[in-house]
Amino acid sequence: MNVAAQGTFLRQTGVEVPLICGPMYPCSNPELVAAVSEAGGIGIVQPVSLTYVYGYEYREGLRFIRRLTSKPIGLNALIEASSKIYFERMVKYIDVALEEGVRFFITSLGNPKWVCERVHAVGGVVYHDVTERKWAQKAIDGGVDGLIAVNNRAGGHAGGLSPAKLFEELSSFGVPLVSAGGVGTAREFVDDLAIGYAAVQLGTRFIASTECKASDAYKQAIVTAQESDITLTERLSGIPVAVINNDYIRRLGTKAGPFARWMLRGHKTKHWMRTLYALNSVRRLKAGLSKTSGDGEYWQAGKSVAGIHDVRPAGDIVREFAAAWRAAGEAATAATSR
Secondary structure (H helix, E strand, C coil): CCCHHHHHHHHHHHHCCEEECCCCCCCHHHHHHHHHHHHEEEEECCHHHHHHHCCHHHHHHHHHHHHHHHEEEEEEEECCCCCHHHHHHHHHHHHHHHCCCCCCCEEEEECHHHHHHHCCCCCCCEEEEEEHHHHHCCCCCCCEEEEECCCCCCCCCCCCCCHHHHHHHHHCCCCEEEEEEECCCHHHHHHHHHHHHCCCEEEEEHHEEECCCCCCHHHHHHHHCCCCHHEEEEECCCCCCEECCCCHHHHHHHCCCHHHHHHHHCCCCHHHHHHHHHHHHHHHHHHCCCCCCCCCCCCCCCCHHHHCCCCCCCHHHHHHHHHHHHHHHHHHHHHHHH
């Protein structure tokens, strides 16, 4: 294990366990975020989930989470400047979060430089989602403090490399790396840390938790799915998204149509097409939160489903993983002292 990197991550975030509950649209409800932080990991607020899906006024939503836990939380910022209105809203999200005491940020897409400047000015920390070295280099050039290494086992927008290969590709940057994707068990958690990662980000495992507001059908689909049930579809965002291959996905298909492909190739038209995809996804995902069956909805999930066999309190999940991490650390210390 990379004890030094883990120590840096724990110091930067102020948490006890090198574990992140990753931001998930629409599954990052306040109760889930707070439960993970309260147990010693760090829960990440997804602002569109907080406001649009769960109906909180943004600042009040952050304060509600603070009433549930006094421990550190983080914020996810999707910073692609596809429109002026969206960019201005994201700037407000970040500024309000800073005012409310949030000091850990995960940025996705876009150039994180302006976020780093704002956050570093008050002593905060920024990590950036990456799937390969070229994006990592841009993030490092923008001033980030660490990288979320999204691998080929992740749910949602997965990467193309295994956890080990991605670590090998990114380790020379000299910043803490967080493994994101494919971890559903305490054993897998320890295995990823043993590669050299500073921390691990989980998503799918926390959807199958009692605090998550996802539908019972969604949770049950995760519990019963196998790794072979995870497929990639371009029909949701124009970019391959990892989902459970249910009847809806089989009807929808996995490849973008000719018109969509043409739109996505254009410098300007790709933003219009992605906006259309996003609007459709928002409608489907929000509707899917309350459904009792899989008809007409899709479920993002990663290959970690293979190790998830129950729905449990988020705090119990964190504590189980923490115990395995500490035991592995003690075993490693004992081995080196012989």
